[in-house]
Amino acid sequence: MAERTFGQIPGYPEGTTFDSRAELSEAGVHRPLMAGISGNARDGADSIVLSGGYEDDKDLGDEIVYTGHGGRDPRTGVQVSDQALRGGNLALAKSSLEGLPVRVIRGSRHASPYSPESGYRYDGLYTVDDYWHDVGRSGFLIWRFRLLKVPTVPSAAERVGEGRADYSAAPRRETTVLRVVRDTRQAREIKALYDYRCQVCGTRLEGPAGPYAEAAHIRPLGAPHDGPDTPDNTLCLCPNHHALFDHGGLVIEEDLTMTGAEGRLTVHPRHRISNEHLRYRREHYRAPEEEPRPAARTTT
Template identity: 40%
Template sequence: MQLKVNFSAGGIVNTFIEVERTGDVKDARKAAAKALEVACGKKFPVGRLSLIYGGKQLADGMKMHEYSIKHNDTLLAYLKPAALNEPVDVPNSEDTAVATPESEHTSAFPKASSGDAEMLNTVATKLASAEVTEEADEKPIPCDHCDNKVDTSCVFCGCVYCGLKDDETKTLACDECGRFYHMRCLPEPITELPADDWYCEYCVNDPNIVISGEKKLDLSNTRKAKMPSATQTKSWGGGMACAAAAKTCTIVGKDHVGPIPGVHVGQSWRYRLQVTASGVHRPPVGGIAGSSTKPAVSIVLAGGYPEDEDRGEEFTYTGSGGYDLSGNKRTAKVQTSDQELTRQNRSLALACAAEVNEEGAEAEDWRLSTAIRVCRSYKIAKKHPEYAPAEGVRYDGIYRVVRYWKQKGESGHYVWRYLFRRDDSEPAPWTAEGKANIERWGLTLFDESPKAKSKKPAAAAAVKRERKDKDKDKDKVAGTRTKKVYTCTPSPELLEMIRLDTTNSRMWATMADASYESVGKYLEALCENALVCPICQELVQQPVTTACGHNICSPCLCKAMKQYGVICPICRSDIADMGTVDVVRTAVNHDLVTILKALIPSYGREWETKPKVAGIQRATRSGQVV
């Protein structure tokens, strides 16, 4: 293959060489030296000539194809600095003849153009006009630091280690940086001159870490390979504990007390992050959802403390704190200090129907305590397998705090303990009635993680499809029915409420055409898509339904009408028939409010509890009435 060689000598010299793609780099250097000798009229030492391609210096012993060099590619050539005992080759007047376009070239080099000939003549003229004698050729390169004084120690023109300039026959010059080293001064002294190229300790490359040709990268000696996580076999959840939440529950607020609409007892999720998205337990890592000023609303029973006791309908829960979390939080399982009645521990005390006491307290009527949603994790199966889910995290219903007290734990430090008792109308998931409900509602393990969404191989999918078809054929032959899949449908009472909401008939018809596998999916489609206010992007509050069929919050619509005029913020239709801003403020769609209250019991509590201000009072406050 033909390659172009660029060399800088007062100007850019271009020439061409012919090499084999499977040839050695050393052969290419020899060919480049001969071609440059013809182009520049000067002899180039092959040992000091280096070739560069793609920012890499071509090394002897390598093949051309190992650098992915192709036909008509360009190589850069340069001369390495000469050693002290190596004379500098400068051409005399008889060696300055430069080939012109009319001169004869070998078949490997095409004829140069007129522009290339002028450039080469300029280079030849500069080389010929240089006043250099044979005596000057024998002198070393001038040193700017010591002026080449033999008796002066200098690390720039002498040995880098000792600075002396003696013993030239035992002095090595690095083939990369050109600095000089005594063989006796090296960290590992040598007695014989190296036969091949020699590099100092600053320029030498470790062949074990240099990737050459088809050699693969060795990662066995890296820092990551030496970490404990590289050899551990325990699964830590695939990184889901520290991942960001994909969505947030908008059906209810984060401080909602009681059951989440659409979530039945027995619903389970594979990861805690999915429990967070459902709104059942908001903290993705912490076991208690609460603060020092508000009662707790949910907890996760995961057996994190040895003092935890689970009896199904009742359990004793241990508060948080006391662990040293300065290092690895996953392995910090030894309590090092007493627990205090602060933060989450205090929120559980506030949930008890008794005054907060630093020594503990008991509720006179435990049913008056705050309703707390309780989830059980598969981790408690080590101590109480009869109440633990097979995998993931399961919602087990509403519990209330009966009492709380302070006692010494197994570590010798004080812990706070809380007695919970179940108070839910739905049966527990470990009972026969609860298992029947799980099957009736179709409550399967919820898992929408990236790992679960990964596509299966085509062959495995085909086999699964074939088995499914065979099962259908067997059912037809035997006259049996396949397993019923639960589909959520509104109750007759809810259908009657929907029939009365005539202004949203088109939206309800669209909802009726779709199928939903659970009540939660039905509420998500309704509250996160169909009934989202286009202005505040939240579930519509004090909904006003326009003539064009859009549902908007009354305060949001009033603000839009004041700023942009009497038009619909979505479709820009004229809504002047709805009246002025004061009329729109009170034109709430009560039929839609009734439906949302039936689906979400806590809907509208914030704005319905506000006292209404009469017109005369509003006028008096604004100064319009004297």
């Protein structure tokens, strides 16, 4: 099997079109001839194809809410059972954890104004910003992945600048940022309330410029979660527990005890935390039990 490549494929810049899945595979832009996700749980996902497969997909151009694979009737394409966090779904989750770029290819059958009129088009690199489970339109559990476009870097031929210098430049490598830490006025107030101590472990990080902590939103901001930037939706956490919280490794129960950490969440008397937001986080980010629910009945 060819070595898995993350990032751009030399010779195939963003905007390159292909007539078929076979051409995509031959070029190495998306290797599988059938599967929409290329990758595995060990390495991560290197590419996906949007080709009109899942009813819960949302394509906003630079932001995509992508439905994971599994649970569909192969004859009708209808969702008939729950999806599990394994195979390609687990590969995309791995890419989120590692900050790996994912090549996105759109097909003409994908119902989106951003799709090509025919064939397939490579539309650049995206990062897997978040992943969670939800109940889809057909009533079954699905895994959803929010992908955000990585800004395009001009090629050497497209750049305008001075001529080549006599010195050699240090080698560079492309990297991606795993998380965006938002620091709003509300967030700063919560961190100050806790004296920059993590509500989970009590750690206070001190640097030359002062203390450091991160504000974690319980119900994520923006669509499709639509969480508010308010104190009752904000926690003060250290970077380690923030990362665990974001990826489902830390769950806060109704009585403020925690799964993934010992003890109870520390809550300041002047800080009211919304039980509704905590419940939303548990329902969408706690790993669901793998026991499949019965398939929906169909009538003829």
